[in-house]
Amino acid sequence: MVTALADDIWWYDLTGVNATLVDDDGALTLVDTGLPWHGNELIAGLSNAGYELRDLDRILLTHFDLDHVGGLTAFDGIDVPIYVGKRDAPLVTGERSPPLGNHKGAFQRLVSPFVDAPDNDVVPLADGDTVGSFTTYHTPGHTPGHVCYVSESLSLGLLGDLVREDSGRFEPSPWLLSYDTDAVTRSISEFAERAPDFDIAVPGHGVPFEKNGSERLARLAATL
Numbered sequence: 001m002v003t004a005l006a007d008d009i010w011w012y013d014l015t016g017v018n019a020t021l022v023d024d025d026g027a028l029t030l031v032d033t034g035l036p037w038h039g040n041e042l043i044a045g046l047s048n049a050g051y052e053l054r055d056l057d058r059i060l061l062t063h064f065d066l067d068h069v070g071g072l073t074a075f076d077g078i079d080v081p082i083y084v085g086k087r088d089a090p091l092v093t094g095e096r097s098p099p100l101g102n103h104k105g106a107f108q109r110l111v112s113p114f115v116d117a118p119d120n121d122v123v124p125l126a127d128g129d130t131v132g133s134f135t136t137y138h139t140p141g142h143t144p145g146h147v148c149y150v151s152e153s154l155s156l157g158l159l160g161d162l163v164r165e166d167s168g169r170f171e172p173s174p175w176l177l178s179y180d181t182d183a184v185t186r187s188i189s190e191f192a193e194r195a196p197d198f199d200i201a202v203p204g205h206g207v208p209f210e211k212n213g214s215e216r217l218a219r220l221a222a223t224l
Ligand SMILES: [Zn+2]
Pocket: 017, 065, 067, 068, 161, 204, 205
């Protein structure tokens, strides 16, 4: 099931991890894809929201991690491009393996047998690139190629694992799950400075906010 956050925005609560469906001015956009076993739930969510699989136009990924790219296999053979931050793109395509020298990279390497490289076109995104109404913000730290997406027209920020929601507040992505926590802190501050205001904020984990999303993020940035 999906929960509507606004007329054109739906939240997938995939038990522990979030994905988002957006009707971006007619371009149906799925953001992140959960774990490998979430494929059916992702497709069921499309019909909950009133769409069919063939209506899907594109997939955006916030970063390469098993719990955000795992469900991609459900879209194999379907002609939709996958957009991802350029430093994580070679991990999605399987051209590169995660680095063993980093604790998070070593973990990614350990679970990589559960991730299949998709057949779809993979489009690397740089900071400032736009896809539909979304602008890409490179926010490294959790992973080197982590990005957030902001749509001003939808008043929506898709935050991936830059932050997580816990007890009604944003928290930085924790050390254990991040490549570099100093970079996470820097990315939160820079993103809070650079991004336009948005109300709806969907983190990769925890409950989305429907109001004052960018303000809540600025509040966190002020404490770091
Ligand atoms: Zn995650």
